[in-house]
Amino acid sequence: EACTSIYREVFAILKADDKYEKFVFITGITKFTQISLFSVLNNLSNISFEPEYAAICGITKEEVMRDFKPEINKLAEYEGWTFDEAVAQLTAYYDGYHFSRRNMVDVFNPFSLINALADSDLKNYWASSGATSLLPKFVDDMEIRLKDFDNCALLSTIIETSDVTGGGPELFLYQSGYLTIKGYMNGTYLLGIPNFEVKQALNEIVLPTLAMRKSNDMQSTQAFLNLYLSVGNLPEAMKCLKALIADVPYSNKKLASMDMEERYRLIMSTIFNAIGCRVEVEKMIATCRIDMVVQTTNYIYVLELKLSNNGGIDAATEQIRAKQYIEPFKADKQKVVALAIELDEKGKGLVDWKEVD
Template sequence: MTALKKLPIGIQTFEKIRADHAYLYVDKTALIHQLVTEGEYYFLARPRRFGKSLLVSTLQALFEGRRELFSGLAIEPVWDWTTRYPVIKISFGGVARDLLEMKSLVAAILRSNQQRLGIECHETPSGGVWLKELIEQTRQKYGQKVVILVDEYDKLIVDNLDQPDVASQGREVLRDLYSTIKDSDEHVKFAFLTGVSKFSKVSVFSGLNNLKDISLDPRYATLCGYTQHDLETTFAAHLQGADMAQVRQWYNGYNFLGERVYNPFDILLFCDSGQRFKNYWFATGTPTFLIKLIQQKNIYLPQLDRLEVSDSLIDSFDIDNIRLEPLLFQTGYLTIRQQLQIGAMIHYQLCFPNLETRYSFNDHVLGYLTGQTVEKSQYQAAIYRNLTTADLPAFEETLRGLFASIPYNNYVNNTISSYEGYYASVIYAYLASLGLDLTAEDVTSKGRIDLSIRLDNAIYLIEFKVDGGGKALEQIRQRNYQQKYQGQGKPIYLIGIDFDSAERNLTAFDWEQLG
């Protein structure tokens, strides 16, 4: 029996994965060959843990001419291995929380490149001036144009979004550094920058406006991430016996306007853990800043699974005016459901990419919405039992207890609890955190259902009203929302839930069963 190849968990170095061919590797080199032969300056944004660092490491090994590492891969027979190029690699792996630390980090990165390339430069306070001299001296020493690879180009900003003044300083440090690349065009063979977020070109790339952004280029949609074909071939032995439909539901769904892809980190950990379904990717980074932004903006949570944004909004954002929509997309909590052409404009409808992100995100945000800690899991279990057994009186009792248990201080100190969408957001977050099949603002020919839940045993259609005088169920009846789901052989429950903002709880819970 052939031994399984090792899983490259946490390994971001191409050489380590390929040195003895002991590790599993998904061959992306055909796309890499297309990339390097069709252009010279590129930018790629992808969420964290999506294989960006491995891609940068692969490019470095390729331009350095390390043919032995590419044995058997798609690019080996078509690449010119007789020419080697010196590589300057800038990787912001460290954390810098003030201007001094940022400048020290840039200096350390440039010194590391000098040592590896055998170059000595004059150390100056300006990273850009320093990098320019490094590029020119490297070209002169090696007699070849220089390849510049930047991994996590945005880390000085992203790490400091919670302190805007420092983030702005980080922007200036990076602008000084990156403007040098365009100024050194005659010495540069190829440049590739990658990171999590795309900031407006005016603010960061003002001096590097010749970058080709391939973040939403369908040709490179699968450059990072695993495809369904990758799972069925490269991962076939590791996934033997797995419920592939469930794997797809949990971890697939990231859409960069081409074939949808899986997050590599999820698949590697899923295989390594004995095929246990867990929130592997989400657990590696708590989006604290993101949750605070949701609180500040009083976001109606159900809309997150059907946001519609313009092409210009999703394209980038500015740290002086941070918008939630592009941040959620660029960090991987939302993805593109579909692209829409509206006249001359392009819009995107966003959604959660898969079950992992939807349930994990909503589970996490619940703590901020309700202030509940221990009680949260108890209510989640109760809600699940209530719905799977169609015990509607118990469901009402659970919801009343849930809202009664929200600490008073949470209402006083949290502005999100003062707007109408708060109550529906809490219920939606509880339901989404259970991984249930649900749709917010479910479109019918008669209008939109606030929330529809589809279970094996029943279908629930829920309408919410705040200070509405007990008219939620009446609206469902009048608009005949149930027509969409009739004929499926399941009982349909119409539920109208009314809230009183003064009482901070349900004032009415009316329901009826059809079929």
């Protein structure tokens, strides 16, 4: 309410003095329709979804390749990548925004991209930008619903005309940049998470609530898990993972509606995403569906989870071998490691693990 009264005063001045104004461009993360702002300034055109302006507030791949070659080469040199590999990493981290169903040009987040090129480092600049503070006010049960937001839909009448106070969490997440347009069909927008940076930021936000621990109680263990996974030290990595999921599925009442294996998949995928791994849950391959694939810079971990009362580690090992889990990843540069993981059926955490040849 306080903000709105200030906006109204500013807009009234814009309208009163329009004879002095040749061009006015207003942008922000949320649109206001229900608060009579535009009765004060009613001669605006909303260009948010127009195809010719789809890339006006970001940086396209073409512009990156044209204007930032020295910075990309410097990043590539630091990380031991080729130029093309550096572009691919920047794209995965910071690209993926779309602002018009009629022009699906990919747009990079300019704030993150320029910071990454200035630092010659791929960091999560989104999480440090203050963009996360409003989430709890607009999104209930975020930790449980997060996976649903990566493939959701909104009617065009809602996304194109409603303000943030008149829609659900999907509209807020879209307007604030956590979701972007992935497709459009028959009056319905299909939305999803734009890139790896945003996905990691979201998982960092929900992990403490999901794990029922304070964030600072988990940070050291998460850091060690990231370190051990990145160098392939599985005994120490599994100790960290065991510590992070101990008693979580059992004690978190919000998870009660899920079956136990699904609960474990949720908490484990959130942990891996939050430390910066690339995670695919229930990845389809030719022979079956893999429970989880976790990628670091140098390793691909292929995980099969089994509850103790469903065969445990022996059943997981047998399935990895019988269904040839490693086969689809042999062409990748990273080392592939298959892990059979046994979990307690009563929710008490990780029981045992085994690397499968």
